[in-house]
Amino acid sequence: MVIGGTTPLMLAGCEDRLSALHPAGPAAALIATLWWVMLAGAAAILVLVLVLLALAFRRGGGPSAGDSRGEAVWIKGLGLGFTMTVLAALTAWGLWIGERLLPRPGPGVVAVEAQGRQWAWRFTYPDAPGRVTEGALHIPAGRPVDVRITSADVIHSFWVPRLAGKLDAIPGHVNVLRIQAWAPGEYAGLGAEFNGPGYRRHHFTVVAHDAAAWDAFLAGETP
Template identity: 40%
Template sequence: MHDVSLINRQHRTCLAAALTLLTGCGGVQSSLAPKGPAAAEIAHLSWIMFIGAALILLLVMVLAWYAMYRAPDKRVPVTPNKLIMAGGLAFPAITLTALLVYGVWSMGSIRGAPQPELTIDVTGKQWWWEVQYQRDVPGAAVSTANEIRIPVGVQVRLRLHSNDVIHSFWVPNLAGKMDAMPGRVNSLVIQADSEGVFRGQCAEFCGAQHARMAFFVIAQPRGEFEAWMAQQRAPAAAPASELGRRGAQIFRDNACMECHTVRGSDGIAVETRLGPDLTHIANRTHLAGGTLKNNRDNLKRIIADSQGVKPGSHMPSFPDLGADELEALAVYLEGSP
């Protein structure tokens, strides 16, 4: 009796563990919860392969069982030649050809239309993602970091760049992986069928902070997206308070603009620098590649202790800034949501 209940308990623990693992497969970063056509096609193909492989395993197990336990005089006689021709040649040739044909056919919907409506430039950097809208339109370019907003139901082409090492762009709910390589532009089409926030991350080891190089794709209704674009296009508002003005001064005194752009402040030009464009930073949900939620405390923390948050990153810590100076900087940066 005791033994049986013990086994039951172990079974229950196993089941609970398996269920926990399976529920981990849903959610904001899962290729098993597709939210767009390309991801749906990939998930479909994965299920076909998984179920097919499971059936073949079952067949092999049944044959093995038959060979081991069926009494020799009761077995159906098959010559070795026939077995090899059928099981070793014909069967794999047919299943693999079918899989190849299906795979090539599904490539069409994974690639997307040749002329998507919207193109966004995404550049992998050690260790964050620069996201640029209308990069080639002078005066209209918008740059943000680790956050890609897209309208729902629209095919969006991402042009993937890198200016240091090879990164890999992967947002499992929406599409497959695509490398971002120096000296080359790779193209990936994504589309979200419903509103939502989908997490992605760099999927190619790229150095010390590779693990903290996540990003979010935010799919929103067209109107909301357009409003966001218009607001992002505007330069930073001039600081409205004394504290904000002091923050702007501290920003200049510490040469933050060596690496960061704040569009509209004192003629600092829009151009690609080492660090993210900070013009509308208050608008982002996260900081430092998904490492921290974006709020005032964390904003101050990333400035004062960047090397503590993300050791080895190209953002130096500023440990000498006092609490009041950090507050002023944060007020200044948050002044233009």
């Protein structure tokens, strides 16, 4: 009762700007679709189990002659067959989505570098040597961007919920995350892993530019 009453209240405090369910790019859209399908599937299975439970209580009585056949249906068919089928389908689909999220080489891919530290994010741009931004990652809208993520101290997690999934920033190692924004705008990002007392202020903004503004940024004409 308490959970049922308070959950909608707490969810009302969620913001679109940090919601993975309001995708603003292809990678986040794939992840959001997977989430919705899993939610719908889990809800349908829960309803099925509750209906079967209710039927079992209504039926009552002790064991009957048909119980060995029922065991085959309920335990082998629904308990094992149904469960394994659902898990296999979700695994296959998850692997397929995972493949589509990988940073494959291709035309028009932009590379940027992100370095996390306690408690800030520093961004550099191979296409504009010497250009450094703190707390704001600039990218072109409509183009795939490979973020080369590392850390200067402890392990952090780079996450822009509306653009892609999260990926760890590990000292001495570079992980590459493919992000893309459909349209110009600002998208909230954050360190998604607890990393000390300054964790709550460990966030940043992704600024997606149109083509002209991106060229201006690379040329150093905008801050």
